[in-house]
Amino acid sequence: MRVIVTSTGSTIDSQMDPRFGRAEYFLIVDPDTMKTTAIDNASRHASGGAGIAAAQAIIDARVDALVTGHLGPNALNVLRDTKIALYEGVPSTVAENLNQLKAGQLKPVSASGSSYPGQGGGLGQGRRGGQL
Amino acid sequence: MRIAVLSGKGGTGKTTVAASLALVTANSQYIDCDVEEPNGFLYLTPEFSRSSVVKVRVPQIDESICTLCGACARICQFNALAVTPKRVLTFSELCHHCGACSLVCEAGAITEVDRRIGVIEADAVGFAVQGQLDVGEPVGIPILDNLKIWIDPDRTAFLDCPPGASCAVVHSLEDCDYAILVTEPTPFGLHDLEIAAELVKTMGIPAGIVLNKAGNDNSIIEIFAAEHHLPILLKIPYSRQIATDYSNGVLPVQASSEWAYLFGELAARLPGLVRG
Numbered sequence: 001m002r003v004i005v006t007s008t009g010s011t012i013d014s015q016m017d018p019r020f021g022r023a024e025y026f027l028i029v030d031p032d033t034m035k036t037t038a039i040d041n042a043s044r045h046a047s048g049g050a051g052i053a054a055a056q057a058i059i060d061a062r063v064d065a066l067v068t069g070h071l072g073p074n075a076l077n078v079l080r081d082t083k084i085a086l087y088e089g090v091p092s093t094v095a096e097n098l099n100q101l102k103a104g105q106l107k108p109v110s111a112s113g114s115s116y117p118g119q120g121g122g123l124g125q126g127r128r129g130g131q132l
Numbered sequence: 133m134r135i136a137v138l139s140g141k142g143g144t145g146k147t148t149v150a151a152s153l154a155l156v157t158a159n160s161q162y163i164d165c166d167v168e169e170p171n172g173f174l175y176l177t178p179e180f181s182r183s184s185v186v187k188v189r190v191p192q193i194d195e196s197i198c199t200l201c202g203a204c205a206r207i208c209q210f211n212a213l214a215v216t217p218k219r220v221l222t223f224s225e226l227c228h229h230c231g232a233c234s235l236v237c238e239a240g241a242i243t244e245v246d247r248r249i250g251v252i253e254a255d256a257v258g259f260a261v262q263g264q265l266d267v268g269e270p271v272g273i274p275i276l277d278n279l280k281i282w283i284d285p286d287r288t289a290f291l292d293c294p295p296g297a298s299c300a301v302v303h304s305l306e307d308c309d310y311a312i313l314v315t316e317p318t319p320f321g322l323h324d325l326e327i328a329a330e331l332v333k334t335m336g337i338p339a340g341i342v343l344n345k346a347g348n349d350n351s352i353i354e355i356f357a358a359e360h361h362l363p364i365l366l367k368i369p370y371s372r373q374i375a376t377d378y379s380n381g382v383l384p385v386q387a388s389s390e391w392a393y394l395f396g397e398l399a400a401r402l403p404g405l406v407r408g
Contacts, residue, residue, distance in 0.1 A: 048270065049211025049226045056205060056214045074223055081216035 003029050003101065004058055005094045006068040010038035016089045016097050018069025021050030027094050028061060031102055034095070051075035058084065067097050071109055133288045133406060136308040136337070140324025142295035144314045145344035145368065148378065150292035151175045152385040153312075154259070156396040161289040163279060164262035165304040167250060167272040172292050175383050178260035180253040186263070186278045189244035190224040191233045197241040204233035204242060225270060250275045254282055276303045288402075297327045305332065309406045311339040312365065317350040325353065329360055340405060342398075345370040363405075366398050 006023035008015045012034060017023035026039040039061065043053030051071070055078035058066055065085040079086060086109035089097045100106050137150035151172050154162035164170035173180075191204070191213065198220055205213040205220070212226040213233060224247055234242040250265040252275065261282045263275040272294075283289045293304040305311065311332040315325040325341070332339045341357050343350055346367040357364050368374065368384070377387045384391035 043211070046211055049223060052214050052223055052226070053211040056211075059214075059216060078214040078216060078221055081218050081221065083217075 001031055001065070002061075002063040003031055003065045003067060003098065004061060004063045005029060005066075005089065005097055006041075007038070007094050012036050012095045012098075013093050016067065016069065016092060016094055018089070018091065019044075020068045020071050020075055021046075021052075021054040023054070023068070026054075026057065026061065028063060029094065029098055031098055034098065036094075049074070052078060055079050065101070067101060067106065076109070133310075133403065134283065134291060134308040135288065135402060135406075136291045136293055136305050136311045137314060138293035138297075138301055138305070138311060138328055138332075139295060139314040140297055140326075140328035141315070141321055144316050144321060145342070146295070146314050147172050147175065147292055148344070148368075148383060149312060149314050149342050149366075150290045152383050152391070152395045153399050153402075154290045155383065155385050156392055157288050157290075157399045159287045161258060161282075161284060161287050162260050163283060163289055163291045164260075165276055165279060165291050165300070166294040167263035167265040167275045167279075167300070168294065170262040170264055170292075173260065173262060174381050175386075176260045177381075178255035180260075180262075181256045182254045184252045184278070185248055186250045186252060186275045187246040187248050188227070188229040188274050189231070190227045190229065190247045191222055191242045192245045193220045193222060194241045194243070195219055197239050199239050199241075201238070203236045203238070207232045207236045225268070228271060229274065252278055252282065258282065258284060272300055273303055276300060280307070288399075297324075297331045302331070302335070305335055305337060308337055310402060311337045312342055313339055313362070314342045314344055315353055316345040317343065317347060317353050319352065322352050322356060325356065329356075329362060338405065340365040342366045342368065344368045365401070365405075366394060 005027045006017040007025045007027040008017045010025050022044040023041050026041055028037040043050045046053055051074045055075040067087045067089040069089055087106040088109055137146050139146050151162055154160045162172055164172040200215055202215040205215045210226050210228050212223045214221045249269045252263050254261040263279045265272045265275055291304050294300045313328050315321040340363040342365055343353055347370050374384050385395050
């Protein structure tokens, strides 16, 4: 089994990043060995569609589960089209989130939240003056 | 002749200046390029009797042919496509209509279909024309492209640009003969004037300044204007009367013959300024 946790840093002791599309890193973790591989989230600076691009990266990483703080509607649409299990993380380290996942304590993602405020309503950072 | 009215900073008086000039100029047009919230109609009160829907071309996937190769999603610079194990999902509101996805689709599974993003409205004589982006649409550039079709080369067109110095402003400025930079004597006004002045200089468009909300000390703008050889074309005082009239939908040129004269004088100078 392979799990991706959105992370503010590249190690298992980093804090889980509550942002999905604009998370700093995607940490691929093997829950049995707790071995990690960090993927730099290239889409976090995208002017628009960061959640979609991040969801594509998760699919391309061929994982079984995703733990993150907040999935926007577009990202959720993409990920719901896969068999990847989606979990709401807790505000703690990546390691702690893995422990809770293994203990069956993390909640599956139910509905999507709204797009992130302050990021141009999910349509790009800074709407007026940020087009194209 | 095409005259762009821009400002950088919002709320400095672009619409006042553009609509006033259009009113006092014979054989003119007022083109509202602020497609996110056109407001010139509040003052010119045109009867929009003509309209044309603006559409863009967005990808549609034929799932029976698609091989899920992912080439379309990889080429897309705007994250408007995602490939899941089951299908290709399209997010047409993010699409910039470049057509790259259909070009790279070896299976030929992508066709481009029309999608409405807004409307152009005009009065019967084509004096007042405005673009209006539909609510929720992020990209107004195709509306600006369509707006320019309504500009009559034999008339003097005043383009009321969007605020800022974004792609939409650049797009509005293209092919303009002269730019009027509207500003106010504040640090914020100066800051955004600097950006607007640099933009028109980069684009090689001659420009002058209209100083709105002018007070006793306007040196913050006057020094910049002198240093950058930008003529101050007109000063509009910081006046309660002008603000009151404006909030009632009345432009200075409609409220007083003095202002009609001053704007008329500026309009008369424009052909000479365009030629340099």
